[in-house]
Amino acid sequence: MMDANKQAALDYHAKPIPGKLSVELTKPTATARDLALAYSPGVAEPVREIAREAENAYRYTGKGNLVAVISDGTAILGLGNLGPLASKPVMEGKGVLFKCFAGINSVDIEVDAESPQAFIDTVARIADTWGGINLEDIKAPECFEIEKALIDRCSIPVFHDDQHGTAIVTAAGMLNALDIANKRIEDVKIVCMGAGAAAIACMRLLVSCGANKKNLVMLDRRGVIHADRDGINEYKAEFARHTNMRTLDDAIDGADVFIGLSGPGLLSAEQVKKMAADPVIFACTNPDPEIHPAVAREARPDVIMATGRSDFPNQVNNVLGFPFIFRGALDVRATRINEAMKLAAVHALKDLAREPVPQEVLDAYERTEMSFGREYIIPTPVDIRLLERVSSAVAQAAVDSGVARKPYPAHYPLKTVNDVYGA
Numbered sequence: 001m002m003d004a005n006k007q008a009a010l011d012y013h014a015k016p017i018p019g020k021l022s023v024e025l026t027k028p029t030a031t032a033r034d035l036a037l038a039y040s041p042g043v044a045e046p047v048r049e050i051a052r053e054a055e056n057a058y059r060y061t062g063k064g065n066l067v068a069v070i071s072d073g074t075a076i077l078g079l080g081n082l083g084p085l086a087s088k089p090v091m092e093g094k095g096v097l098f099k100c101f102a103g104i105n106s107v108d109i110e111v112d113a114e115s116p117q118a119f120i121d122t123v124a125r126i127a128d129t130w131g132g133i134n135l136e137d138i139k140a141p142e143c144f145e146i147e148k149a150l151i152d153r154c155s156i157p158v159f160h161d162d163q164h165g166t167a168i169v170t171a172a173g174m175l176n177a178l179d180i181a182n183k184r185i186e187d188v189k190i191v192c193m194g195a196g197a198a199a200i201a202c203m204r205l206l207v208s209c210g211a212n213k214k215n216l217v218m219l220d221r222r223g224v225i226h227a228d229r230d231g232i233n234e235y236k237a238e239f240a241r242h243t244n245m246r247t248l249d250d251a252i253d254g255a256d257v258f259i260g261l262s263g264p265g266l267l268s269a270e271q272v273k274k275m276a277a278d279p280v281i282f283a284c285t286n287p288d289p290e291i292h293p294a295v296a297r298e299a300r301p302d303v304i305m306a307t308g309r310s311d312f313p314n315q316v317n318n319v320l321g322f323p324f325i326f327r328g329a330l331d332v333r334a335t336r337i338n339e340a341m342k343l344a345a346v347h348a349l350k351d352l353a354r355e356p357v358p359q360e361v362l363d364a365y366e367r368t369e370m371s372f373g374r375e376y377i378i379p380t381p382v383d384i385r386l387l388e389r390v391s392s393a394v395a396q397a398a399v400d401s402g403v404a405r406k407p408y409p410a411h412y413p414l415k416t417v418n419d420v421y422g423a
């Protein structure tokens with residue numbers, strides 16, 4: 001980031017008060033009577049009701065619209081393992097996005113855990129009082145064990161955003177990008193740089209959407225993950241190929257698609273030049289992508305390019321997923337976020353990109369024109385229609401797949417975040 005922008009980012013976080021989130025009151029507190037209702041003696045009544053029947057927590061507390069954003073700080077964006085405290089700005093940031101895009105209250109919790117089991121036990125012990133748990137920036141392979149254990153132990157949705165949020169948005173953007181390139185997902189050669197939380201989940205979902213594993217090459221810090229390599233974990237082994245390719249140079253030759261979920265600056269202009277016609281490059285590492293869009297475009301004017309950032313066209317970022325996926329899941333009181341709900345979100349996102357773009361979005365991006373095509377393969381996060389389309393699709397899929405504990409909401413479709421509590 002340029003120095004002026006660095007300072008602007010620091011000032012944004014520091015001023016006028018530190019941080020990005022605050023707590024608001026939903027009930028009057030001005031009088032002695034208000035306090036007698038809010039606290040002692042009044043608060044004892046909902047306590048008794050919840051002790052009698054746990055479901056009453058949804059009626060008398062904020063549980064039903066409350067998501068915990070929980071991290072151990074082991075994979076903060078693409079910055080690496082910088083610890084729980086340093087992850088706090090990102091976790092507060094996720095809370096901002098939950099609130100402004102989906103009207104969901106969220107609190108960030110950063111856990112200093114000595115082991116995955118300690119993290120699991122900590123989260124499992126607090127899970128019951130939340131509507132859902134969004135796990136964030138936990139590195140692979142530990143994240144897989146952690147998420148699975150917590151899904152098994154918790155009765156509320158537990159969702160590792162870097163895995164599934166990223167995969168959902170990547171799949172939606174990829175289906176559209178390939179359509180524009182006039183290619184079929186079943187046929188394309190895919191190179192995935194990175195073999196961690198986001199990469200493994202993205203490749204799994206692309207395979208569910210039709211990609212052929214035999215056309216897919218995954219790389220980590222040691223190069224291509226191939227069948228003769230020793231010491232690869234079970235998650236990487238899922239994508240090990242029988243191949244002579246060993247490096248990104250080998251793999252990128254003739255590739256249709258590059259997906260970067262790894263580290264900054266790992267893809268060169270020379271490598272982009274070796275890709276097939278109309279190459280699709282999703283350089284999704286944050287904050288600095290695998291290749292700068294201008295460099296990729298100069299190397300290949302026919303590129304369809306996306307990054308994880310807000311300041312370039314085609315932001316392939318889980319912000320397009322997690323707020324609306326949790327909205328839909330919370331509103332039908334889903335016990336989990338299953339594959340049907342994830343696929344419903346993919347298609348809702350993909351389809352919305354093909355509709356005309358509202359004036360508010362053009363204004364927010366200071367553009368006079370945006371329409372489905374190379375520079376617009378996926379909706380932008382400020383598009384209010386995401387709330388309606390993605391949340392509705394997810395809620396419906398939860399009901400249809402039998403994980404909803406409430407019917408499809410009578411107050412859907414949602415038009416604004418002011419509507420989330422219904423009439």
Ligand SMILES: NC(=O)C1=CN([C@@H]2O[C@H](COP(=O)(O)OP(=O)(O)OC[C@H]3O[C@@H](n4cnc5c(N)ncnc54)[C@H](OP(=O)(O)O)[C@@H]3O)[C@@H](O)[C@H]2O)C=CC1
Pocket residue numbers: 074075076077078079137138139140141161162163166193194195196197198199219220221222260261262263266284285286287307308316317318319
């Ligand atoms: N745009 C978006 O919405 C999202 C983007 N991301 C980005 O994806 C990246 C990975 O995040 P996440 O999966 O959570 O992290 P993980 O720690 O789980 O995985 C990181 C992966 O990147 C690989 N990697 C790192 N540096 C290099 C390198 N120099 N060469 C090759 N491979 C490398 C690691 O290899 P190894 O296994 O050998 O250590 C590992 O497989 C981050 O940059 C993050 O910002 C993540 C989520 C969402």
Ligand SMILES: CC(=O)C(=O)O
Pocket residue numbers: 076077078137161162285286308317318319
């Ligand atoms: C966007 C995001 O979650 C990440 O880069 O980790």
Ligand SMILES: [Mg+2]
Pocket residue numbers: 077136137161162
């Ligand atoms: Mg993340």
